[in-house]
Amino acid sequence: xxxxxxxxxxxxxxxxxxxxxxxxxxxxxxxxxxxxxxxxxxxxxxxxxxxxxxxxxxxxxxxxxxxxxxxxxxxxxxxxxxxxxxxxxxxxxxxxxxxxxxxxxxxxxxxxxxxxxxxxxxxxxxxxxxxxxxxxxxxxxxxxxxxxxxxxxxxxxxxxxxxxxxxxxxxxxxxxxxxxxxxxxxxxxxxxxxxxxxxxxxxxxxxxxxxxxxxxxxxxxxxxxxxxxxxxxxxxxxxxxxxxxxxxxxxxxxxxxxxxxxxxxxxxxxxxxxxxxxxxxxxxxxxxxxxxxxxxxxxxxxxxxxxxxxxxxxxxxxxxxxxxxxxxxxxxxxxxxxxxxxxxxxxxxxxxxxxxxxxxxxxxxxxxxxxxxxxxxxxxxxxx
Numbered sequence: 001x002x003x004x005x006x007x008x009x010x011x012x013x014x015x016x017x018x019x020x021x022x023x024x025x026x027x028x029x030x031x032x033x034x035x036x037x038x039x040x041x042x043x044x045x046x047x048x049x050x051x052x053x054x055x056x057x058x059x060x061x062x063x064x065x066x067x068x069x070x071x072x073x074x075x076x077x078x079x080x081x082x083x084x085x086x087x088x089x090x091x092x093x094x095x096x097x098x099x100x101x102x103x104x105x106x107x108x109x110x111x112x113x114x115x116x117x118x119x120x121x122x123x124x125x126x127x128x129x130x131x132x133x134x135x136x137x138x139x140x141x142x143x144x145x146x147x148x149x150x151x152x153x154x155x156x157x158x159x160x161x162x163x164x165x166x167x168x169x170x171x172x173x174x175x176x177x178x179x180x181x182x183x184x185x186x187x188x189x190x191x192x193x194x195x196x197x198x199x200x201x202x203x204x205x206x207x208x209x210x211x212x213x214x215x216x217x218x219x220x221x222x223x224x225x226x227x228x229x230x231x232x233x234x235x236x237x238x239x240x241x242x243x244x245x246x247x248x249x250x251x252x253x254x255x256x257x258x259x260x261x262x263x264x265x266x267x268x269x270x271x272x273x274x275x276x277x278x279x280x281x282x283x284x285x286x287x288x289x290x291x292x293x294x295x296x297x298x299x300x301x302x303x304x305x306x307x308x309x310x311x312x313x314x315x316x317x318x319x320x321x322x323x324x325x326x327x328x329x330x331x332x333x334x335x336x337x338x339x340x341x342x343x344x345x346x347x348x349x350x351x352x353x354x355x356x357x358x359x360x361x362x363x364x365x366x367x368x369x370x371x372x373x374x375x376x377x378x379x380x381x382x383x384x
Contacts, residue, residue: 001025002169003036010036012102012167028174028208038063039138040100040168041090041175041206045182046070047150047160048089049202052082058162059119059190059199062136066216067205071188073119074200078185086202087182094177098150098159100168110145110163119190120163137191139163178210181217188366229370238371247368247375263356266380275354275382280334282358286324292333295326303327303362331357331381354382 003026004011010032017023026032042061049072050056059071105113107124114120123139142165150160153171169175183203190196207213224230232238237255244250251259267277286305289295295302303326310322328334335353344351358378367373 002028002033002174003167005032010167012100013170034208035063036167036169037175037208038068038206039166040172041180041204042068042070043100043148043150043160043162043164043168044090044093044172044175045086045202045204046072046162047093048086050160051089052085057119058117059201060123060137060139061162062138064136067183067203069201069203071190071199071201073197077187078200078202083182083185083202087180087204090180090182091177093150093159094172094175094180096159097153097171097173099153099171100166101149101151101158102166102168103147103149105145105147107145110147113147113161114163117163123163138165141165175206176209179207179213181205181213186366189364192364194364227370228372232370240370245375246365247363247373249371249374249376263380266356267354270352270354270380270382273352275352278335278338278353278355280328280331280338280355280357282360283325283327284334286326288333288337289326292336294330294333298329301361301363302329303360327360328357329359329361331355331359331379332383335381335383350384352382352384354380357381 001013004013004015005024005026006015006017006021008022010026026036028034028037039062042063045068046058046061049070050058053072053074055075057073059073061068061070110124111121114124120139123137124145126140140163145163146165147161148164148166148168149158150172151157152159181204183205185200185202187198188201190199205213205216207216232255235254236252237258238249238251240246240249271277283306286295289298305324305326307322308325309320310318311320313319335355338353339351356378358376360376363373363375368375371377
């Protein structure tokens, strides 16, 4: 057991209880337990990194599916040998059985203690902003500000501290030293915002046992052999030419055959279900997405607008204002226009529209991944 749930809230095992509290334990192999294990491993990875690179500034470090990451502002990019040294240092920290100690602090105390950590200061100063609402931010967002200290098991001295709402495993020995691995590093923008600083993101994984780690690594090795990006090149199906741009696929003749077979199957099944095939253009005026509400919610994920149709007099005065046009990120508003293009009878209902609609979404460069996370793709899109 690595933590507890008291009255529906995840807490550390040493949390004091009151009469009437509803309590259950959190096993390390449960979904909650794995998240706590990996969050604690992220702290160990951050401590190890700052031990080896004292100038490293801390970003955020959440658990993620099958692992964790921690972001740093570093003087230079991490190299493969750096990752190996960080992992070795993590093992030493785990062996030392450092205790995770939670401290409630005031805003002023947190600002003073973390004065040398500029990114933590930003989080402390963020009230109910986007920074706090970001699901990857584990530092703040609870009912109170807390700092977790890694405490030396023999002397009781604080070895390292981090702003965090927790919870964590009782001590570092709960993280199996033979079931962790530093996987890779990559560039990442602070809180995913391309307007912010570029940081180094260190990825790792942690499991309850070395057997589970080995199983996970074997799974990754098998998955790499079947990576669709690799197969796309080997089988001459598609490519992503630099001349076209990131996340924009070009299908080769063999890929065109595969695509046609899939489209034929999809079209057949939709028509059998009573859907009517429609088509819509790739761009539209901004007013349509303003009316549908998409522009308010999805503008950050859309390509920038193109201002077209403006006309000017010879003296430079505006003759015609023109309009902003967007590459469409979805087909829904256009299908609504088909519905409203003429009067309808209840006898026509339900109307079923279907389209192979090519859409464009300005995905951040760090998340673009082959055909599964692209900036331009065709979807079999249906609406009732």
